[in-house]
Amino acid sequence: MEILGQDRREGLGRKAESRAVLVTMIVASFILLLSSLYSAEASVFRKARESVIDAAEPVLSLIAGPIAYIQGVVGEVSDYFNVLEQNKALRAENAELRQWMEEALALRKTLAQYEALKAFHAPPGARPINASVIGDSNDAFTHAMLVNAGAPDGVMRGQAVIDDKGLVGRIVETGRAASRILLLTDAQSRVPVFIEDANVEGILVGRTNARPSISFTLSAGPANFQKGQRVLTSGAGGVVPRGIPVGEIVEERDGEAVVDLYADYARARLVRIIDHKFPTVEPIEAAPAEPTDRRQDGAAVLPSSVASLPALPPAPAPAPAEGAEDEPAQPEPSAVDEGD
Amino acid sequence: MSRRAEGLAALGRIATPTLIGLAGVILLAFPLRLGGGYVPTPVLPLVVVFFWTIYAPSYLPAASVFLIGLAQDFLSGGPLGLWPAVYLVTQYLVDSQRSYFLGREQRVVWIGFAFAATGAAIVLWLVMSLMTRTLLPLGGIALQMATTITVFPFFSAAFRRLHRRVLREA
Known part of the structure; x- marks a missing residue:
């Protein structure tokens, strides 16, 4: 009994007390983890997240200036050393692009003729919102970016985000001054896509590594796709517009098509959020006079x-x-x- | 110095480790993209938690660690409670081995940090794999923890100097 009493006296000491606080905090964080897991969309969590990214926006923008300057200087120095190689590559690319330009001009003419026909209904236009990347998640299992455009700029949840090469991700949170993009590589990311020449639709699923993969529904049967085929958004589900380039198929793994993304996450500094209104069907009011x-x-x-x-x-x-x-x-x- | 200024200075000293931890969180949220995006940003708050838990735990109470972790969750967009859990479990484990690390050579402490970082990576991977119900690839987290372990001696030395010269004086 005496030993127990001594232990108890020790147990009331400061060290044990702080240990107890620590254990309580660990339990609290696991409870928070579980609750945020089962109610990730709860308005309390959403509000909190949006206000935190708004609060962080000025800080991130403030340090962005000097760091961008340093990175620019470093980039210029390294460019100087391989200027010859870059020049060669650019010349080759320019020659190729000229051919594409000729083709595009010809196609534009044809398209204008088609559009002049009465039967053609142009798809609704999309208004782009330009934003610069002010934050990366830099987390092994969470892949997201923060951009400095918010709800007042017209950013809304679900909108597609592109860089100069292809689809980057989708908006998942919008604050007043900043928004969060869920990248295609995040484990939570699901985007409906189709493979251009194979004519198969599927869902692009993030795998937390650099290459997401397309999973096909069972009812679709065996998918016939080949290496090198282009992957574009399918527009299914009515969230992301159809036809945004996503990437190219590099291999097949476990019945899924592994996609090499066009978007370059390491270089994306400026992105474009696409404010796209899907053509919706107005609910027709019951008109008893002329049913x-x-x-x-x-x-x-x-x-x-x-x-x-x-x-x-x-x-x-x-x-x-x-x-x-x-x-x-x-x-x-x-x-x-x-x-x- | 007036009493009020003294009080403020004391508060500043007490809050410094927490503020460094929060600065580490901001750094993690910033698009640094070292080495063309191939080198992940080191998890500086983990160094902060490890260092102050060993050398001066009263400067970094559990509530501060919780706050740092929560800030990181909010900025990274991951599930809330994940990083607080990782940091607090690290603090608990390090605290239990504190008497071993005190007074040891820095090499030994470095190895200790490598173990702590590995433990933190395993907790992270387990929780995220359970949440996504898939076995997630380990490459990303391994690389990030390797970067953190590599920079540990530099930050540890800086923190030691800061703690001795600035925080402990008076």
Whole structure:
């Protein structure tokens, strides 16, 4: 008993107390980890994250100036040493680009003719928002960047971000002065893509290493793709616009296509956020006076096929369209009401 | 010096390790991209936690370590609580071996840090692998910890000087 008492006296000492605080803190951080895991989208966490990146923005921008200057000087010195090689490479690239330019000019003319036709509906234009990279996550398992554009500039969650070569990632958080981009290499990143010549769609999944891979759905069957084929965004899901270059297939691994990204994360200093409005189908108000128009109008049938898209406003259920097909002459107003 | 100024100076001394840790977090969030992006930024806060836990634990209480870790989670965009857990577990393990490290040669302490960094990397990898339900590649974290272990002697020497000359004086 005496020994126990001595231990107890020691146990009330300062050291044991700080040890107890330490253990409590460890438990607290694991509880926080679990709770942030199961409610990562909770508004409290989101608000907190957004205010922290806003608060960090001035600090990061402040130190960005001198460091960019030093890096510029170092870069210029190293450029000086391999100026001959660079010149040679640039000349070759210039010759190739001239050929491409000729082809592009010819294509532009053809395209203008097509656009002049009445049947053509141009896709809605995208407004780019330019931003410079002020932060990297520099974390082995979290791949993200911070840019100095926020909600007042028109940045919204889900928007695609590109550099001069291809897709960089998507916006996941927007503060007032800064936003966070989730890079394609992050383990949480999922972007719908398609392989250009193979005509297969899949999801580009981040693997925390430099090369993400495309995973194919089981129902799609065996995917036939080849090394060197281009990967572009597919626009499925209605978040990232279709046709943004992502990368090239380098190999197959475990039934997945490993992609070498076009975007250069080590060099990306200026990026472009694409404010792209998807053509959405307006929910058609029930118009009892002329319900037959709904059946004839192609747009009325569309919502049923895209009803699963998350971004869309509640679309009319397919019920009224089917009902209208069954009885084209006498559509019942009640069926229309059910649809809404 | 007035009493108030003395109080402020004392507060500044006490808060210095925490502020250095937070500066390390800012450095981690900054796009340094050393060596053309191939050399990851060292995890400086881990050096701070290791150093002050051994030599002057009262300057870096658990609450400060928690704060540093939380700031890092917020800036990196990872799950909240991850880095506090990593740093606090490191602090716990280092604290339990404190009497061994005190008064040892710097080479021995360096090896000790290498073990601590490896432990931290294993905790990180385990938690992230559990969270993503895949076995994540170890290359990235191994390289980052190797960089941190490489720069440890320089920062350790700087911190020792700072602690002896500035923080301990008075």
